[in-house]
Amino acid sequence: MRIFFLVLITFALTACSKPYDKYIGYWKLEDSSYSKILEIRKEAKDTYLVNEDILNAANLSGQNKKELVLEQKDKQLGVNNGLTVIPFNLSDDGNSLRIRENKYIKITENEAKTAIKNRQECNQLESTFREQRLAFRVFVNESEKKQRDELLKKYSTLQNQIADCKFHIPKAR
Structure with a gap:
């Protein structure tokens, strides 16, 4: 009798789930030098929304993005x-998603939150670097050159400590 009820409950749960629910979650762009994560979520009963890049709050023109x-x-x-x-072509196992020529791999919510945190830290590091770099002119004397090179090395090291943190730091000379 228990087995019958377990089978019945399992059947009821699978019958109620929508085929679209497999899309829900976080998806990281694979094989790209640019880190991009999209989120698909369900709103209300049958509405599905996508945020095409959760790592950036604004689009290229600086406006807040909309789902x-x-x-x-x-x-x-x-x-x-x-x-x-x-x-959005979902693989049979539900672990990869193809959108045109782009392939995304499913990641956990914790991995997505870590990526967001890393992006915020990287943006703050870049902002601080740019502010401190303004103290140096384009053409510097020998004593200024040493200070500038130390600054470049410092920020290069700090940048390498944050996953997927990429902004231009000139090489020390």
């Missing part, structure tokens, strides 16, 4: 670009 509503079609989610729906 996009995903369309449901043929048991797939996709984004409507105004001309067509670009499908």
Whole structure:
């Protein structure tokens, strides 16, 4: 009797879940020099939203980003670009996602939070570096050169301590 109820509960749970729920979570862009993580989440009963890059609060023009509503079609989610729906192709095992030529790998919420924290630390480090670098002119004398080179080495070391932290630091001369 217990087995019957367990089978019945399992069947009921799988019957109620939507095929789109497999898309929910965090997805990291694979094989790219640029770190990008997208988040797909469910809002309300049947609405799925995507934030195409949780590591950046603003888009390229400096405006706050908005989440996009995903369309449901043929048991797939996709984004409507105004001309067509670009499908999000989920692998059979649910661990990879293809959007056009880009491949994303599913990551945990903790990995996503760590990446956000690293990006914030990197942005702060870059800001501090740029402020301190302003103290040096383009052409420096020997005593200033030594101080500048120490600054460059210091920030190069600090940058290497933060995962995926990449901003330009000139080489010390």
